[in-house]
Amino acid sequence: MATQKQGVSLIRGGRLTDTAMRRAAPTDILIKDGVIVEMGLGLAAPEGAAVVNAEGLLLHPGLINAHTHGHGGLGRGQGDNFTLELLLAAAPWLGGGRNLADKKLTTLICAAEMVSKGCTAAYDLYYEFPIPSRDGMDAVAEAYSEVGMRAVVAPMVADRTMYEAIPGLVDSMPAPLQAEVAKLRLRPPEETLGAIGEILHHWRWAGQDIRAAVAPTIPHHCSDGFLCGCRDLAKKHGVALHSHVGESKVQAVVGMRQYGKTLVQHIDALGLIDEHFTAAHGIWLDDDDLRIIRDRGASLAHNPGSNMRLGNGMFRLRRALDLGVNIGIGTDGVNCSDNINMYEAMRYASMLSKVQTPDPSRWASVEEVYNAATVGSARALGFKDIGAIAPGMKADIVFLDLTAVSWIPHNWTVNQLVHAEDSCGVRHTMIGGEFVYYDRRHTRLDIAKLARDAEEARERLERLSAGMHDLYERLRPIIESFCPGLAMEPYHLNRYMCDAPNNGI
Ligand SMILES: [Zn+2]
Numbered sequence: 001m002a003t004q005k006q007g008v009s010l011i012r013g014g015r016l017t018d019t020a021m022r023r024a025a026p027t028d029i030l031i032k033d034g035v036i037v038e039m040g041l042g043l044a045a046p047e048g049a050a051v052v053n054a055e056g057l058l059l060h061p062g063l064i065n066a067h068t069h070g071h072g073g074l075g076r077g078q079g080d081n082f083t084l085e086l087l088l089a090a091a092p093w094l095g096g097g098r099n100l101a102d103k104k105l106t107t108l109i110c111a112a113e114m115v116s117k118g119c120t121a122a123y124d125l126y127y128e129f130p131i132p133s134r135d136g137m138d139a140v141a142e143a144y145s146e147v148g149m150r151a152v153v154a155p156m157v158a159d160r161t162m163y164e165a166i167p168g169l170v171d172s173m174p175a176p177l178q179a180e181v182a183k184l185r186l187r188p189p190e191e192t193l194g195a196i197g198e199i200l201h202h203w204r205w206a207g208q209d210i211r212a213a214v215a216p217t218i219p220h221h222c223s224d225g226f227l228c229g230c231r232d233l234a235k236k237h238g239v240a241l242h243s244h245v246g247e248s249k250v251q252a253v254v255g256m257r258q259y260g261k262t263l264v265q266h267i268d269a270l271g272l273i274d275e276h277f278t279a280a281h282g283i284w285l286d287d288d289d290l291r292i293i294r295d296r297g298a299s300l301a302h303n304p305g306s307n308m309r310l311g312n313g314m315f316r317l318r319r320a321l322d323l324g325v326n327i328g329i330g331t332d333g334v335n336c337s338d339n340i341n342m343y344e345a346m347r348y349a350s351m352l353s354k355v356q357t358p359d360p361s362r363w364a365s366v367e368e369v370y371n372a373a374t375v376g377s378a379r380a381l382g383f384k385d386i387g388a389i390a391p392g393m394k395a396d397i398v399f400l401d402l403t404a405v406s407w408i409p410h411n412w413t414v415n416q417l418v419h420a421e422d423s424c425g426v427r428h429t430m431i432g433g434e435f436v437y438y439d440r441r442h443t444r445l446d447i448a449k450l451a452r453d454a455e456e457a458r459e460r461l462e463r464l465s466a467g468m469h470d471l472y473e474r475l476r477p478i479i480e481s482f483c484p485g486l487a488m489e490p491y492h493l494n495r496y497m498c499d500a501p502n503n504g505i
Helices: 070-076 084-095 101-114 134-147 173-183 187-201 224-237 247-257 265-267 285-293 304-309 317-322 342-354 366-381 414-421 446-464 465-489
Strands: 008-016 025-032 035-040 050-053 056-059 063-068 118-128 148-157 208-217 240-245 279-281 299-302 326-329 397-401 426-431 434-438
Touching: 008 063, 008 084, 050 208, 056 414, 063 101, 063 299, 063 326, 063 342, 063 366, 070 084, 070 101, 084 397, 084 465, 101 118, 101 134, 101 426, 101 434, 101 446, 118 134, 118 366, 134 148, 134 187, 134 208, 148 240, 148 285, 173 465, 208 224, 208 426, 240 265, 240 342, 247 265, 247 465, 265 285, 285 299, 285 317, 299 317, 299 366, 299 465, 317 326, 326 342, 326 426, 342 366, 342 426, 366 414, 397 434
Parallel strands: 008 050, 008 056, 063 118, 118 148, 148 208, 208 240, 240 279, 279 299, 299 326
Antiparallel strands: 008 025, 025 035, 056 397, 397 426, 426 434
């Protein structure tokens, strides 16, 4: 394990994943200062090069997580039968009481999981209540930097709570609960926009490929003025925008009621959608919405695990691919998808396209899913030099053990990557020419200490957020009955459910 970010190394004899071939064939890869410079069989090792023997290993480009939340790490396993709206109601309980060290710790847990499961870059929408802070976002960036990952870190923001954003929800509560949720009010938009401006102005991580972005969380949780403020800040600082668009049917119904048009049409009219925009989930979008995303050169982050776990419905992957939308694949956060395993996300993406129709010509192929989790996600993150193993690309390479049981026997590489690999095969993960995970161990992180720190935080936070847990339990029956009722509203369903007749209607 002699490779470093700087210097020359030669990976010898590993089998290279290639969608054009059924079975990966061996090749050598020469890396200089973290970038792939040459590939081919029988490359000579330059003097002083570190030689990595990769015989018996399968190489694939680091998977790229197009949508996740570092703040979710400490919330693992906290809830069952969460809908999206219940999860949002649980946020003050799941994320409450955290100090700066906790903000880093929760992200470290996620980053540690990602590199151990073959993922080398992530788009992280990070939430701090009641307002994002420079220290908080630095703590998140520090976590990615320590683990050695690339990332796009976006403060996730709004100027309306869910209670303000869903008409009628508060009215359905008894007065004492109304008073409680009124206390959760967010800071005024100017204040939050000012905080984002500070974060972007002082961002010092871009040189490590940890970039900043802005995430107005859900369109109708933001006033138009606030959305435009986010847009202007992103433009001014040359960073990207990311938002959850049409994740739950409640969002689609409320958006249509509020704007008289779809959420995509609304934010497009405000000028948010361009090639630096990523829409997460996109389940409740119609074909015209997908065309807008395509025409603007924007991306869509598909999160199949979370979509199923929260009961949000099925994203029409085949339709979006046919319309030419750039698709990335994400896991979403640990608190709504339980793990951050991009192999699982690929498998789910494939299967979720198949379960929508018995006609296999309308399913996504394993090659399409694999491309989405690599080059598609890279584009969503705004990186041009990751997502593939090729000369000129950064050396973000995952080494899978072909003696792992998912590869016995090794018949069809990409099919087994998407459908059979579950991360048990990951032997090493290299980012920028450096092994950040080697022989199934983190090289930059003391995982036993991480576990101790997490346990200490868990106990403390459980105490600190007991009141918020209690509030959640009081809100739960109301949200549980009100929101599904709203989602039953028939809202021009036939337009976009044309090839997904089972989408909960
Ligand atoms: Zn999300």
